[in-house]
Amino acid sequence: MSGVLTFLDRVGRWGLNHVRGTGRSGIFLYDALRGVFRPPRKFHAVIRHVYFIGTKSFFVIGFTAAFTGMVLGLQGYYSLSKFGSEGALGAAVALSLIRELGPVLSALMVTGRAGSAICAEIGIMRIEEQIDALECMAIDPHAYLVSPRFVASLIALPLLTAFFDGVGIIGGYLVGVSLLGVNPGAYLDGMEKSVEWVDVSMGIVKSFLFAVLFIWICTYKGFYAGVDEGRFGPEDVSRATTDAVVLSSVAILVSDYVATSLLL
Amino acid sequence: MFLMNDRGGPKVFTDGIIEVKNLSSGYGRLQILHDVTFAIPSGKVTVIMGVSGCGKSTLLRHLIGLKNTPPGHVFVDGSDMALFGPQEWMTYRKRIGVLFQGGALFSSLSVRDNLAVPLRVHTRLAETTIRIIADIKLHQVGLTEFGDFMPSQLSGGMRKRAGLARAMVMDPEILFVDEPSSGLDPITAAGLDELLVDLKDAMGMTLVVVTHELESAFRIADQVVVLDAGRVLAAGSPEAVRSSPDPRVRQFLERRADERTVDQERYEKRLTGVGVKRRA
Numbered sequence: 001m002s003g004v005l006t007f008l009d010r011v012g013r014w015g016l017n018h019v020r021g022t023g024r025s026g027i028f029l030y031d032a033l034r035g036v037f038r039p040p041r042k043f044h045a046v047i048r049h050v051y052f053i054g055t056k057s058f059f060v061i062g063f064t065a066a067f068t069g070m071v072l073g074l075q076g077y078y079s080l081s082k083f084g085s086e087g088a089l090g091a092a093v094a095l096s097l098i099r100e101l102g103p104v105l106s107a108l109m110v111t112g113r114a115g116s117a118i119c120a121e122i123g124i125m126r127i128e129e130q131i132d133a134l135e136c137m138a139i140d141p142h143a144y145l146v147s148p149r150f151v152a153s154l155i156a157l158p159l160l161t162a163f164f165d166g167v168g169i170i171g172g173y174l175v176g177v178s179l180l181g182v183n184p185g186a187y188l189d190g191m192e193k194s195v196e197w198v199d200v201s202m203g204i205v206k207s208f209l210f211a212v213l214f215i216w217i218c219t220y221k222g223f224y225a226g227v228d229e230g231r232f233g234p235e236d237v238s239r240a241t242t243d244a245v246v247l248s249s250v251a252i253l254v255s256d257y258v259a260t261s262l263l264l
Numbered sequence: 265m266f267l268m269n270d271r272g273g274p275k276v277f278t279d280g281i282i283e284v285k286n287l288s289s290g291y292g293r294l295q296i297l298h299d300v301t302f303a304i305p306s307g308k309v310t311v312i313m314g315v316s317g318c319g320k321s322t323l324l325r326h327l328i329g330l331k332n333t334p335p336g337h338v339f340v341d342g343s344d345m346a347l348f349g350p351q352e353w354m355t356y357r358k359r360i361g362v363l364f365q366g367g368a369l370f371s372s373l374s375v376r377d378n379l380a381v382p383l384r385v386h387t388r389l390a391e392t393t394i395r396i397i398a399d400i401k402l403h404q405v406g407l408t409e410f411g412d413f414m415p416s417q418l419s420g421g422m423r424k425r426a427g428l429a430r431a432m433v434m435d436p437e438i439l440f441v442d443e444p445s446s447g448l449d450p451i452t453a454a455g456l457d458e459l460l461v462d463l464k465d466a467m468g469m470t471l472v473v474v475t476h477e478l479e480s481a482f483r484i485a486d487q488v489v490v491l492d493a494g495r496v497l498a499a500g501s502p503e504a505v506r507s508s509p510d511p512r513v514r515q516f517l518e519r520r521a522d523e524r525t526v527d528q529e530r531y532e533k534r535l536t537g538v539g540v541k542r543r544a
Contacts, residue, residue: 040385124371132330133368137382137434138357144385230291 017228028142028220032150035143045148046155053114053149054156058163064109065102065164069171072096076172077180086180090187091194093172094165098195098203102165104256107210110157111248115218118149119244122222123237131223146219150212157211158204165203202263209259214248221247281306281438281470282327287337289322296322297494304438304487309464309471311481314491315516320474321442323491327472328362328440329353358386361436365443367427369415375402375426376411379433386434401429405459421452425459432463438470439463445480453477457484478517482506490516 036042076092122145125131134141169191176182221244226236280303289297296319304310304327314320325331326338326345335346340356348356369378379398383389389397402411405425415423424444431439444460445453461484464471475481481488481502488505490498490513498508506517515522 121372128366128371129364129368130370133362133364133370133430135330136328136357136360136362137385138354139382139385 021228024224025216025220028146028223029216031140031142032146032216032219035140035147036151038140038143038147040139040144042143042148042151046151049149049152050156052117053110053152054160057110057113057156057160060109060113061106061160061164062167064105065097065167066171068101068105068164069093069097069168069173070175072101072168073172073175073180077176077182086176086182087186088190088194089172089176089182090169090189090191093176094169094191094195095199097165097168097172099199100256100260102161102168103203103206103210104252106161106164106207107157107214107252108249110153110160111214111218111245111252114153115214115248116241116245118215119218119222119225119241120237122146122219123225123240126223126225126227127232127234127237141223146223149219150215153211153215154208157214158207161203161207202260205263206256206259209255210252213251213255217248217251218244220244280304281341282472283339284323284327285337285339287323287326287333289319289326289331289333291322295494297326300491300494300496302489302496302499304470304472306470307468308486309461309473309484310487310489311473311475311485312489312491313475313478313481314497316476318491319494320476320491322494324440324442324472324474328360329357358434359437361431361434361439363424363427363431363439363441363444365446367415367423369423369426369430371415373415374411375407375413375415375418375429378415378426379430382430382434397433398429401433402426404432404463405429421448421456424448424456428456428459428463432467435467436469438472441471441473443475443477444473445475445477450479453480454483460484478519492516 072093073089076089076096077086080086080088080092122131125145131141131145134144173184173187177184177187221240222237225240226232229236282304284303285301287297287300288295300319300323312320312323322331326333329345329348333346335344338345343352345356369375370381373381376395376398379401380394383394383397387394399408399411402408405428407422407425407429410418410422410426415426418426428441431441439460441460444456448456457480460471460473463469471484473481473484485502488498488500488502489496490505490508492512498505498510498513505513508514508517
């Protein structure tokens with residue numbers, strides 16, 4: 001009997017913790033968005049975070065984009081050549097990148113590179129009482145720590161996505177045209193004729209959506225690192241960072257499907 | 265010397281800038297504070313002391329508003345802290361400064377920028393003025409040359425002094441200090457104690473110091489509150505607490521360890537392995 005009660009107690013606690021966590025994360029998002037319009041001034045902080053999230057991710061984004069475009073060029077050529085449609089390679093590469101792979105892979109790479117670092121930085125601030133210190137100085141920690149990162153990610157991720165698309169298309173061109181001999185005019189012409197504004201806007205909407213998701217999850221996990229457990233050690237920061245990256249990645253992939261199904 | 269409150273616990277300082285009345289608190293099912301009552305007088309150094317785990321830090325978190333306080337238990341200038349709205353919290357927090365145990369300096373900012381944070385947020389002072397104020401505060405704590413250093417480049421004592429400078433940068437009325445001497449060598453600890461008292465005298469602040477260091481506590485205290493297992497064990501002037509006949513206070517003051525209670529049967533079983541599952 002006591003075993004059943006213990007089981008029910010655990011299930012109940014698990015459920016309550018998740019309900020509480022969901023509510024708290026919603027309030028956290030509200031506070032972060034409200035903090036954008038509250039003091040302190042954020043211009044310099046936003047610039048600094050755009051540099052960290054955006055500029056410092058250029059290399060990894062460019063590298064990933066180039067090889068993604070090259071693989072798309074190879075695979076696309078292999079598939080299209082079966083139907084004698086190699087000329088449509090430019091359209092296939094561009095549409096795949098702009099509508100789908102650009103936003104998703106950019107968001108995943110930025111989550112791995114910048115999101116994890118942001119989560120760890122805020123988590124360390126939590127366990128070293130730096131967030132408590134902000135509160136005691138009458139400074140809203142959401143407005144000071146989280147809001148500038150929200151704004152910066154909304155600026156940086158769409159730009160990185162555009163960069164990813166551009167580099168990916170060049171990668172596909174190099175493999176398709178320079179390596180496999182597809183007509184360059186057909187590659188570029190097919191791309192120009194098939195890519196429409198609705199495709200570009202879908203990519204832009206997705207990149208904004210993923211920016212909100214990854215920065216929300218990473219800052220939230222760092223902000224509350226160790227709070228539920230009531231202990232503030234390095235292992236809580238490492239767990240929060242792992243959770244943040246995994247949850248952000250899953251959220252990006254799931255929301256990608258939902259967004260695609262709604263926007264199609 | 266000791267006054268008794270209506271529940272039989274000690275009561276001191278009939279009025280104060282902050283009054284704590286019958287405060288009980290904890291985390292989840294674990295109760296940490298039991299019916300704590302005392303007051304913090306204005307312009308004095310109040311030291312809250314006790315063994316590790318006695319509830320000092322929990323009490324401090326209530327006083328600085330980092331832990332929710334139920335209504336009717338903590339009063340600031342007669343106003344119930346539990347009824348504070350956002351504006352009252354803002355006002356109260358501008359009146360206080362807090363030195364955290366590890367300094368809590370922002371690791372991504374230089375020492376000077378750490379001091380500049382509250383000035384940049386709460387004032388419209390020019391950057392040159394902010395820099396001058398930060399340098400004055402750093403000079404007061406003996407860190408004139410370290411404004412451009414990062415917190416990671418400072419020693420433990422220097423980090424605490426930098427944290428103290430930041431806590432004082434808005435000229436607070438009440439300064440809360442958490443374990444100023446912990447982790448410091450005796451000379452540095454004594455220097456920090458002297459610095460606290462000098463600053464209090466120079467700026468007329470109310471000081472609330474949480475510590476378990478006896479020497480440090482009696483060196484700086486005007487009033488002492490001794491906590492034990494979440495209860496106020498003794499409270500009063502340092503002399504009054506020193507002469508307390510309470511056996512637990514005597515044990516704490518004389519630094520005697522708790523008597524060990526050993527379960528003899530379990531101990532023998534563990535030694536012989538009888539009745540104890542051995543790992544494969």
